[in-house]
Amino acid sequence: MSAEDRPGRRRDLWDDDTTSAAPTPATSGRSSQDGPVAEATTRRGLHRARRGRRLPWWIVLVALVLVALLCLGGAWAFLGDDEGTAACGDPIAVSAAPEMAAPLEDALDKVTGECTDFRVTAASAATVATNINEGMAPDVWVPDSSTWVDAIDQDNTPGQWLEGQSIASSPIVLAAGSQSEDAPTEASTWTRIINDEGDLQMANPDVDTASRLAFHASRIGQPARIGLQTGERLIFLSRFAAPSVNKLLEDYESDPKANKPFPTAEQEIASFNEEHDDLPPLRAVMPEQGTLSLDYPWITNPELTGESLDAADRARTELGSIDVRTSLTAAGFRDASGRGGPTIAGQEAAEVEELEAPDRTERIALVEQWDIMRTDMRMLAVIDVSGSMEWSSPTPGRTRWDVTKGALTQGTGLLPAGSEVGAWVFSSDRKDGQDYEQVAPVEPMNSEHGDGTHRDHLTQLVKDGDTWLGGDTALYDTIWAAHQSMVEDYDPEYVNSIVVFTDGENDDPNGGLSLKQLLDKLDDSYDAQRPVRIITIGMGEADPSALQKIADETGGTSYIAETPDDIERVFVEALLARGSG
Template sequence: MGRHTVAASAKKPRRNLVMSVIGAVAVVGVVGSGVFLWVGGHFDPLLATADAGCTEPEQLVVVADRSIAPALADIADTFDRKSGECVTTEVTAQDSADTAAVLASGGVDADAWVPESSVWLDRMNATAASLGQTAPEVDARASIASTPVVFAAAATDATELASEPVSWSRVLGGALPTILPDPEASAASLAGLLALRGHSSAEDPRQFAGAMIALGKSIPASTSAAFSALGAGDTPSVVITTEAQVAAYNSEDPPEPLVAAYPADGTLALDYPFVRLAASGAEGDAEGEEPAADGEEATDDGAKTTTKAELLEAFEAAVRDAAKPLAKAGFRAADGTGLLDLPGVGTEGPAAEPAADAATQLEILRAWGVLTLRSRMLAVIDVSGSMEEPAENGLRRIDIFQQAALGAMQKFSGEVELGVWVFSTARNGELDYEDLSPIAPLADAAHTQQIAGVIQSLPARLGGATGLYDTALAAVKRVRETYDPEKVNSVLLITDGKNEDENGISLDALLAELKKIDDPTKPVPVIMIGFGPDTDLAAMQQIAQATKGAAYSASKPEDLSTVLVDALSQRSCRPNCG
């Protein structure tokens, strides 16, 4: 990018004519000391060239999402060199999440912003509101480009994956191993969640919640990290991303190129709006100054100079006219049209709806934040003699619980911390409970193996009556003793009966003690799950309410996995979940 001199136009240039110099559709003549451009049948005076006296070129600063910043930098370089304007255009690459946050908290020293999706404007406003700030004044123009959301796969896995159509439905059903970069930072991931929600069952909201829990089990730090994970496992997997990101990755000649797999059940597209930032001063002249003439301002010697607003509009027009550079970078036109000739992506774009429902996307993002909060949980399991009774399918209750518990463990990420108690009456001396595994991260393979061994040993531990109330109180106290403010601390208590400890505390005494030890700064909700016909649901609900937890009833023991999804997905609404 260099310094260039332009002549001031007598009229504010129309946007379809601003780049006429680039197109060389001009006749240049010299009159006196001025340089003139023949446009539309008349002469327009331009500022003198750099050699004729432009000593301080105007500077434009454009902040753009990292995905599109390289293409915009190339367009800016051409704009600076060939437009004849006395301007230096700087394109700064920054993640849209970071720009949105900085704008919300006070502003960015830039003239324009090109985020990877319009949803970032809503994120910006929501963040400003949460900070008690007024929403930033911006002028969001139409999109300059678009790119569809796709599944990226390692080229070596493409044939195997293509044996069955890739689709959002397969992701929802857990049949297509999928990696999701953090939707807090990726509009592609957030749009992917929107697509998943659109294809999930309206009758069973657990399906979408369960899919988010599964996707949140391992969240890569970035899209690049997600791409690096492809091809590394035994089972082919895909990354939710965009066509443009696949093209950009392949342009770096990686050891394992990627291919874009287009969802068979339709997809969404990200837009890239051109956003002018009012705080930059590019919206016009300073307050109180009288403009010289229709977009021009006068210098001390009476010469006319082009305003920053006019230069910014010229750059925006240049970007909108730059279909080839954008296509070379893997972007299609704002309406999704355009042909690409790049490795790993299709020539023609898929039919894609715009990911325009920003309100729903923000709602999904809040749910994602709740579901992926890292948990610190003490699982307390009933091993009273009644667990040996048969369920409807003929298996013992404890057998069905074992199957459900092992399946549930697979849903947790390694960052979840889990401990295990078992309980019945007089289980450990005079105590009704026994600590079999401390609360520790599941990322520790030895700890995970220990918990799996505990679950396998449960049938051999059966016996006694149900010592529910003493155990619930002790569990809450234990979790609070080692409370971690960075995690969701909770007790998950699973039982098939009601309190049968005649020597223990009563329900009223339990509720009074829970109220007495309640600490709003260290909440420990108790999630009660009862299964079978003998559970005391009314008592469970009172215990849950006293701790701002929740009580669930699984009429069949095999419903436990579904109930666990409910328990996890409603963390944001307790204690008033509908």
């Protein structure tokens, strides 16, 4: 048997060609004289020869690793070529306004080049803004308006979210039923539409961008303070605002003839009419003196880098192509400059007079103002009934009490049914040695009281209030007692406040707190979890400096009024400036 035929013998992979040659005679045809010693010697020689020709172990290891990497690399390249995304990473996540999602997805399909795989998700701007603040930001955000950047907490989010380049637009118009008898066919300004003209509905500007921009437009060029009539209307609108424009459109579907006009985007009307061709079409009424528009900005995540950022920038550029603009126009949008526009109810798109939008500071203030109006308040009215209230006011034939009574009557009618209101009167030694007296507890305006409501009870109290007049002005003790009472009964579901009406400076014959003592007590008792703001309205000999300090100490406001118009106006302003705490 030859050496290669012996059991267990294998050719070493690392032997050179000579080791595979025919065996030598010493290993094949041994004579009897060779014996076991000669055979053993020959085997040892063979093993030594093989060991001398074997490669070092570390070279073998490196070679194996290289082979493995080459195999894996080939497989990765194969998979990358097969699926098209492995080499570029995950698809670029795009969150877009719901009405923009489908046409945007079609547009992005036209973007060419490497790493241009986009995943478009429809989401409201309010939802995406919340997600960004909670650390769940998309790679690209296309809200319906640049104003939603205001909702980003820039101090606590990585990078700086900035307004991006507009890829389309749609002006805010008034949606009006074509068969409703009272539906407007023209309108002058958003100021008149929202502040004082006819029936109107709005979606909540906190979540609906069209209503938010319409409200912004209505306040352009207007003073920060709101008068009685406007305040009453805005509070009413805020209380009955729909949760979304979809709800208003559903109401129109149910009864087109009963529809009240409401602000929405031109594109929304065009899309609705197309999908509901069995209904009388909605008209788009463009305010003659201008409007604001949805601008659909392409906003890139400030943390996006590398190939994904390059692809996002390339897509943003290519979205301006003629093909893309054509597809967006077909979906009812105008281009970024406001050109084009859909035909609605047989009417060609009107030209857009774009208003100059409020700046960021103004926009934030307007959102806060709306939120204040729509939040029910829990208010304690603290009313000065000292003897000086019987003195004449600057209005001939009317006392200071007459002026105050008029404001209280107006305010009682203005406050929404869900508000909780109570009343104290004060002078000196009103009851049991106290300088103040509760004449109505803090209760909901629509709660039952006798044969009527709490509102009716308050109105009657004011009407009969002449019987309270007399005594001195025990102002500081009363304010401190009222503040303690409201803090103790604090309700976090409401705006908690005290509104003080007074015609004089503190004048308490029994002594009582000094101004410094009152301010110190207010400061020491401040609780950020239970804030109660004090709003002061002064007239006559009221000390404006003292009243201002008291209001400032609690984050409230202070006003000086003399005439009926003054006090009615500042009372409304006080209700609207009561703060969000």
